[in-house]
Amino acid sequence: MSAMDPTEIFRQEASELFEVLEGALLDLGQRPDDRELVDSAFRALHTIKGSGAMFGFDKVAAFTHEFETAFDRVRKGEIKPTQELISVALAAKDYIRALIEDPQSTDDIIGEAILDDLKRFVFPDQAAAPVAEMVAPPLVPVESKQAGWHLYLEFESHILRNGSNPLDLLEDLCKLGPCFVVPVTDGIPFLDEMEPEDCYLKWDVKLHAACDKDAIDDVFMFVSDEMKLTLSPLAHVEAPAPAPLFQLLDEEPAPMAAAPAPPVEAAAAPVAEQAVPKVEPKSEPKPEPKLEAKRDDRGIATVRVQAERLDELMDRVGELVIAQARLTQLASSGSDLSIKMIAEEIERLASSLRDTTMGARMVPIGSLFGRFRRLIHDLSRGLSKPVEFVTTGEDTELDKTMIECLADPLVHLIRNAIDHGIEDTATRSANGKTEQGRIELAAVHSGAQVLVTVKDNGGGLNTARIRAKAEEQGLIAAGAVLTDHEIHQFLFHPGFSTAQTISALSGRGVGMDVVKRTIENMRGSIDLSTRPGQGTTVTLRLPLTLAIIEGLLIRVGEGRYIIPLSAVEECIELTAEDERSRGRNFLNVRGNLVPFLRLREIMNASGAPDRHQKTIIISTGDTHVGLVADQIIGNHQTVIKSLSKLHSDVTMFSGATILGDGTAALILDVAQLVALAQSKVEKQHISEAA
Amino acid sequence: MNDGLAGERQADAMQVVMIGLGEEKFALDAGLVREIIDPVPVTKVAGARAFVPSVINVRGNVIPLADLRIRFGMPQLDDTAETRIVVIELDLDGEPVLVGVTADKVYEVTEISQTDVQQTPRVGMHWKPEFIRFIAKWREEFVIVPNMERILN
Amino acid sequence: MATILTVDDSPSIRQMIKVVLEPAGHNVIEAGDGAQGLAKAQAGKLDLVITDLNMPVMNGLELIRALRKLPSAVGMPIVFLTTESNDTVKQEAKSAGATGWITKPFKPEQLLAVVGKLVRA
Structure with a gap:
């Protein structure tokens, strides 16, 4: 048993709680009626108080207790969380943090002043009323002089x-x-x-x-x-x-022995009991009925379900879809018509159950957007760039897992927008723009996808500088003819940064390449558009869910693989001419040259190739790549299982699934394959140029 | 009181699952073992490291199948009637990971005691010492208690 | 003498529970998260589980639910530690299958009182 310092443990615990508290308070400014936020802030306070007392942080416990008591009025709905109240609450939070992390820097007077402020907002009618009165509810006097x-x-x-x-x-x-x-x-x-x-x-x-x-x-x-x-x-x-x-x-x-009553009577008893x-x-009734009544008031329109139960449900549905695939396979191989009908019925039910379940996992993206207000507030002050932050489409729903994955990329994009996008006030006025910059975070449904955009009205991308940097890094030859859009893609190259001065805020940790990879791991895509002097818009295209996708099942040698159907453009047969052109990596699709990959080579397939090789054209954004396989088996409802850590070095596959016969099949990572095809093309260019 | 919790109090005894790989016997810490199953169809993972060449479906989970024989430089035998897959749960960088391990044979679940433990001999071994936690004696034979975290990382 | 499992990610809390319960004649087993706790519960029969609710890997509620699915844990008392005085968490834990709770911070005698309530000689 390691003898860890309990104080240290408490400190770590507390610092996590402060984040929860701060997030809840900031969100509360936006959604003052959100009970859940109030509860989560209250819970964090409560835990800080409890653990603080446990580990001897008496000042923390005492101060937090007062804070909690004041905040309890908000929880009970007696006081609205106004912006002013939230500012004071944030200050109180910072004070508790200081009490824990650097008690020397704190002064009781400051704490008292904060508490006074708090009380002024919370008990406006009785300025700085003694809080203690609120704490102890009067005990119901008990008659103790009774027989029992x-x-x-x-x-x-x-x-x-x-x-x-x-x-x-x-x-x-x-x-x-x-x-x-x-x-x-x-x-x-x-x-x-x-x-x-x-x-x-x-x-x-x-x-x-x-x-x-x-x-x-x-x-x-x-x-x-x-x-x-x-x-x-x-x-x-x-x-x-x-x-x-x-x-x-x-x-x-x-029990039976204790009930010697004849059966007839026993049967009648429950009825009598009810009547x-x-x-x-x-x-005197216990105070519970009150609670009960309150709960009833909230109606039955929504039921709170724990996230892990939804995950479990999704897992079960995934298993059902897999079992159903087996049934369908079995039914189609037999000749029993009634089994076929049942299989079809179950397929229909499983697919509607899947849709319902996925719907239940959807969470409005607004919960995420709220988190960025403090970030923008802090960045805008730190960089002295006044910024107006506008969000739209908060109601747009996304799978809850995706919402979690989106947080980091959006932090990066927003940071970039303020740091590199928005100009300083002098430049803005000189260019006839408002001094205050504007950042728009928006989400909108578009078919089976959700588009999330981060838009700034800053100076736009400096295409010439990106180009110069790309040439300097040897990514393109000097004088190569490229569209602006192609040049902007270099921003997604690992280690590519044009910021001339790396500020304290940007230029550390993740880069745009990481953002791109994170989005692509979610089977999404990222795109940039910019207008000089008017700003930049980054668009993230995301699928609605991560758990189940439509896939195309193909065979390569003896192995079977899944290609996400959303990436498949068309399937064509490899012509004899294409077959002969071994060594060249292009395919002529209606006059367009499309690079292609022979999956047999990539997968080290054994056995003889099928005579008529099939080509699946896939795309990411504007880039098309052909994948050559032995056979296209057909559409497959793909329940995505992630690959374990031991295979994290394998980038060609984004996950795995289970087929109708119970074997595992790997899901191809479209973005990686496209990148692989392009690097082959580039190599070929170089070798042809040489 | 009961025997299942013996490990808590008696640190010198260790429950192990005894498996055979080629000519050697290995003792896997029974605390790691989740289940032992018959061989199932495997799916090759192109580009994966040689000792985790494939994945399998175990109760709806796709888990990697590791081949310790490759890690220990031993010849790979074809599956026989005695081949089994031992599913173990490892902690890799703080995350629990299920891994299947191919065994040419599974002998029994038994207890070895630390008093039987031999220091890892440095000479005469044709495998990396860091893959071995220690050597113990079982029925007058030397058995290897492998360091699975090390082997699979 | 009873076998009691304490599940908490904070070693200091586990140590405190051990220090209080061992002199009272109980055998105390420790686990650092819910998953470890579940594994220990599966390994042998326990007379009482004392678990925290906020834990990594598998939280207390998940642990309680998982324990209640074990045939060997039918009727086994499970106590959770909470800093909450409100009823939400308690109700949630109770509906997950918990038997009782101990409110943090607690004194040794409070811990002994709860254990005495649920574990009979």
């Missing part, structure tokens, strides 16, 4: 499975004082209907002890929401039973 309590206990049937034991609880109850316990057996079903792990017994208990109600609640603390507990003071009239009244039997009598509820004493 009458309890009626009814547990939910699953209680035993979750590790609670009613007998232990009754035992704990007996510790409070003498108890008279009567089991109520009318809930016991017939033997053949009995679930051995369910609890059917209920209990009627008279506790002859003048204890607090709290003491009883303590006994049932863990099961209070899984039981009906009716509690009423024991009337004095009732003669205290002779002590020690009833020692709970260690071994519970077998006339067990003597419901006029006891």
